[in-house]
Amino acid sequence: MPVMMIVKQPRTIREKLLNLIVYIIKKRYLYLMCIPGLVYLAIFSYVPMYGVIIAFKDFSYTKGIMASKWIGFQYFGKVFATSDFFDTFRNSVLLSLLRLCINMPVPIILALLVNEIGSTAFKRIGQTVMYLPHFISWVAIGGITLTFLSETDGLVNIVIKRATGHTIPFLSSAGMFRGLIVGTTIWKEAGWGTIIYLASLSAINLELYEAATVDGANRFQKVWHISLPGIASVISIQLILQCGNIMNNGFEQIYMFQNPLNIRSSEVFETYIYKIGLLNTDFSYSTAVGLFKSIVNIILVIIANRGARLLGQATFY
């Protein structure tokens, strides 16, 4: 019996290119909408990236970035030889891990709670109130926090002193610094962070909840078995993004709360780079530190992405 074999012809590069062009033309409006974003990304993220080469150069003011002399990995050697570097590394990682473990779940819990609110008017007002702190700058929040937590005349310490007879050094204790950062981050960003989860929750089919109600599920069971699995892919993506930021703690917030008494806990890469790069104007060295930080972040993103894929969750690629 003759067997008919269908042999798939290998597609040439030319054919692939043509197919791609046809596809792009077909979806042209979507691609047009991408252009501003791509241009923005290219101008502000990719073009300035050439500047990282000064980490491998002895930067000269007169010669500029391109013409300065190549010195290889000399500054990276200096990075690892500095005792402050390892303290900074430890502080950065510890603070980020705390943020990952504490600050990340808070918006999820808050979004699940808001989602359970029945009254639409109350829900909308509540959401608006939650978003507001996001729009206050860290400088203002720093001032507010100092006013409230000061040991001399801060409201919180006045109350504590009247109750216990002593004050708590929230602002000047190295041991309390991380708690201060985590707490103020929650206050400022937890509400804003719910947006993405609320959007995701609103996409869950309501029939699932109705079916669960018919089956006798209580509120907690509905949250556990429907809401949480419904936003699991978003949580996964957020986790990967957070992993990519594990060495980033932001500059303004840390700098606002940093003082000589908590510096052993508060020196992170951002403040360290600011001091050596801008204040001491050691541009090459600070770029080397920054580049090291970025490379670690990229590695962490890759690991987190691979981990999420192994667990069957949504991934970037």
Place this chain on the structure above:
Amino acid sequence: MKRYLAIIVAAILLMTVWSSAFAVYDPETDGVSVWDGEITTITVTDRLPGIQLENNPILKELERRIGVRLEISVLDAAQYNSLIASQIAAGDIPDMFYLWDNSSNVNFQKWAQEGLIWNLEELEDKIPNAFTWLNANDLAYGRVPSLDNGLYGLPRMQQLTPDAIPYRGDWLKKLGLEIPVTPEDLFEYCVAVSTQDPDGNGIDDTWGLFITQLGDKGGGLIDKNIREGFGIEPETVAYKVIPAQEGFMELMDFYHDLYAAGGIYPEFYLESDIYADQEAFRAGKVGTMFKTTSLDHTMPYRSNAAEAFYQNNPDGEVVAGYPLQPNGTTAADADSYFHYITMSCWGVFCISKAASEEAVDAACRFLNFGCTEEGVHLLTNGIEGINYKSWDPVLRTKVAFTQAEKEEPGHEERLINAISYLCVQQSWANYGKLTFGGNTPEEKAEYMRRYNELNHGYIVYDNIDTYPGYADLKTKNAELTTKLNDEMMVQYIVGGITREEFTDWLYNVYCPAWEEVEDIVTAVRGPKE
């Protein structure tokens, strides 16, 4: 009718154009030289906090007199040095720029070595006044010792003013104390201010001392007004850095004990504003401030500062104290003690090698003019009738407009102040005072009384910043200096670390790193006697 009218208007216009086009400067009427060549615009970057540049009459007058139009970029005053370094690193090099630091600035050395700025000695024929106005000690602030000791920046010298520590005279009376003379007196005063409610408001809200900017020399905790009370000498006299001297730990113990006794504002370490101590003093919350304060800071006429003080403390009084003497001495012993005072250089002006020939000429004209009596007067005092009422060149007294006169309608220009850091020099040649204080004869008499009382026993010494090799050592030890200032001293004062921990780090890590200072000073001054 219309035709006649048009002819008359045209004639008036023609006459106006004619007269302006052929106007000739008449020195008899103007009294000053006027530039008759082309106007050159140069780009300048400077540190000019709170100065109105638009329609500034001083800049217009400058243009009229020397033909230089300054296109000025102003950078944030608090971070000036790092911002100008970033600007230059980005390739945006102004024709001329001010560097808010003296010759020990690392970038200044680097820019000179890389050929980014002119050696001003090569331009001497264009700025001859600078070399007669400033003496060799002054010029040392603009030199780069590692580069043939070339003059790469024109130092901006300030007038010498007696150092003085301001105290609250009204509080001293209430507390039954005399003006502090020794560390013990200061300790007693600070604790009394903190614990005895001298403002009488019934609230525990006054403190003896408010510490702000820290520093291993010059400012903050180790200010020259206080350190001699502990036997600490300048590096060029002691041949050691200050933390390596015996009196340093005595000074640190003084702060440590004073903090424990409640004499210092307890959360001083949270304050990043370097002028917070002055603000707290003006607000009537602290009893003294001694960070780089001079007699001028104790005078009631000091415009905005004094206004702020007297608004908050209508019955307050500021009195001037002499820099501290060692314990066991009294005010009567003042003549037996002396106080080290250095020439005060506040930054240097640099000219870019990338500037065009015309721009270099114009920048030189500006610097040269700034080193003349005419230039110093215009740039620091301004224009008579606009920036001040009158000037007495013999008594060197400037009568200012009162605030009410400044706010008179139609005289908005009176609100424009002189251009501060753009003044090339802030002293007459040989450091003569630019102005003797006071806006009225009474104020001037009071200033002179205090000046004569305090202006004795001063020894002018060399600043180690101008010694070859010190800038390199400073760069090498930058992180140690930061650690001492930003961490260790504060930690010890507030009790965050023990004395043993502090001295262990100080004598085993910090001081050994600065041992070269002895060689650096010896190379210039010879072996210590």
